[in-house]
Amino acid sequence: xxxxxxxxxxxxxxxxxxxxxxxxxxxxxxxxxxxxxxxxxxxxxxxxxxxxxxxxxxxxxxxxxxxxxxxxxxxxxxxxxxxxxxxxxxxxxxxxxxxxxxxxxxxxxxxxxxxxxxxxxxxxxxxxxxxxxxxxxxxxxxxxxxxxxxxxxxxxxxxxxxxxxxxxxxxxxxxxxxxxxxxxxxxxxxxxxxxxxxxxxxxxxxxxxxxxxxxxxxxxxxxxxxxxxxxxxxxxxxxxxxxxxxxxxxxxxxxxxxxxxxxxxxxxxxxxxxxxxxxxxxxxxxxxxxxxxxxxxxxxxxxxxxxxxxxxxxxxxxxxxxxxxxxxxxxxxxxxxxxxxxxxxxxxxxxxxxxxxxxxxxxxxxxxxxxxxxxxxx
Amino acid sequence: xxxxxxxxxxxxxxxxxxxxxxxxxxxxxxxxxxxxxxxxxxxxxxxxxxxxxxxxxxxxxxxxxxxxxxxxx
Numbered sequence: 001x002x003x004x005x006x007x008x009x010x011x012x013x014x015x016x017x018x019x020x021x022x023x024x025x026x027x028x029x030x031x032x033x034x035x036x037x038x039x040x041x042x043x044x045x046x047x048x049x050x051x052x053x054x055x056x057x058x059x060x061x062x063x064x065x066x067x068x069x070x071x072x073x074x075x076x077x078x079x080x081x082x083x084x085x086x087x088x089x090x091x092x093x094x095x096x097x098x099x100x101x102x103x104x105x106x107x108x109x110x111x112x113x114x115x116x117x118x119x120x121x122x123x124x125x126x127x128x129x130x131x132x133x134x135x136x137x138x139x140x141x142x143x144x145x146x147x148x149x150x151x152x153x154x155x156x157x158x159x160x161x162x163x164x165x166x167x168x169x170x171x172x173x174x175x176x177x178x179x180x181x182x183x184x185x186x187x188x189x190x191x192x193x194x195x196x197x198x199x200x201x202x203x204x205x206x207x208x209x210x211x212x213x214x215x216x217x218x219x220x221x222x223x224x225x226x227x228x229x230x231x232x233x234x235x236x237x238x239x240x241x242x243x244x245x246x247x248x249x250x251x252x253x254x255x256x257x258x259x260x261x262x263x264x265x266x267x268x269x270x271x272x273x274x275x276x277x278x279x280x281x282x283x284x285x286x287x288x289x290x291x292x293x294x295x296x297x298x299x300x301x302x303x304x305x306x307x308x309x310x311x312x313x314x315x316x317x318x319x320x321x322x323x324x325x326x327x328x329x330x331x332x333x334x335x336x337x338x339x340x341x342x343x344x345x346x347x348x349x350x351x352x353x354x355x356x357x358x359x360x361x362x363x364x365x366x367x368x369x370x371x372x373x374x375x376x377x378x
Numbered sequence: 379x380x381x382x383x384x385x386x387x388x389x390x391x392x393x394x395x396x397x398x399x400x401x402x403x404x405x406x407x408x409x410x411x412x413x414x415x416x417x418x419x420x421x422x423x424x425x426x427x428x429x430x431x432x433x434x435x436x437x438x439x440x441x442x443x444x445x446x447x448x449x450x451x
Contacts (some may be wrong), residue, residue: 236422
């Protein structure tokens with residue numbers, strides 16, 4: 001396939017593409033205008049870049065009900081989650097994660113065992129009451145934090161995250177939320193959802209560039225830095241400063257990336273989350289309707305809530321076979337384990353699934369084309 | 379005040395902060411209160427806000443807004 005041929009991207013849960021026209025324009029402009037290093041030096045190029053990054057912080061902070069000084073730019077959601085989980089946990093303390101976690105949560109939990117931190121897994125059920133019961137059972141007096149996704153990257157199932165946050169708040173436990181698949185699709189608020197630390201990607205439903213992520217803190221738990229280096233501040237201090245955002249932003253920031261996230265958030269704010277979700281859910285409904293007629297296995301439970309992601313399999317065919325077939329026809333979809341071995345193990349899909357993840361830029365006609373191609377594949 | 383310099387007379391001050399982000403937040407806040415403020419380099423490796431006004435008023439405003447100031451010179 002050449003790049004001039006039509007490509008339909010249904011892998012927006014990995015990273016959104018295309019990006020909005022406004023984001024492309026802002027990035028192009030930023031390359032010409034913001035060539036200085038933010039927070040380094042007092043010359044006009046550095047100060048202009050600093051102002052642009054600060055504006056991006058304010059936009060992200062407003063969007064998630066945080067403060068700009070507690071809004072940290074990271075490389076991606078995994079980077080933010082590593083900061084949060086490893087920066088909060090100390091030897092002897094206990095961590096709780098869910099059964100639907102991406103490796104960006106489960107692998108740091110496994111790695112922390114070497115540092116003397118134990119962890120437990122609570123099971124996510126279709127009924128949120130069962131999920132919350134499972135969470136309570138997994139918590140111990142030593143539990144320091146609960147780290148879990150807001151929505152599964154495999155099936156899109158939403159966790160009862162506000163209630164999880166409430167349980168954590170009442171227990172004095174830090175709630176670290178992975179918002180990679182929820183932020184930009186549903187409203188997420190540190191304040192309203194009892195989230196202490198929100199980690200998310202900038203390049204998925206926030207429509208920024210790859211290489212962008214965010215960590216937003218409510219300031220109630222100190223996140224110890226795990227990477228040290230230049231911050232442009234407190235340079236006479238041999239140790240890493242402990243105040244946000246500098247403590248977690250060692251090294252030069254991705255100015256262009258921050259500007260892209262700023263513009264992406266403004267784009268979705270103007271378009272409105274409810275309209276974005278309604279459009280993408282409509283596409284999911286069209287797909288599910290067609291897949292059911294073909295006898296596909298669709299990994300959704302009655303009674304559970306979902307973000308616009310659909311995971312499925314065609315009986316007798318491997319997900320990779322189908323993805324390769326669709327790729328030849330210009331349709332990009334991800335097959336396999338989606339970097340979430342734990343979720344597949346608990347979900348009964350050890351061989352993986354194929355995942356449909358639309359964006360605001362996909363159309364119903366594209367979904368109908370996908371269905372017609374799947375039908376030919378059968 | 380005759381024969382000296384008033385401690386609290388309006389003049390240009392440099393309010394220094396822990397980091398660029400805190401300085402930016404203070405600049406934004408002071409601008410919203412009608413002050414002419416801009417972010418500047420302060421000291422060998424710090425950031426501040428250059429602002430014209432009375433020291434006691436500026437200090438009180440920043441303290442009320444919860445902005446942690448390192449110094450006002």
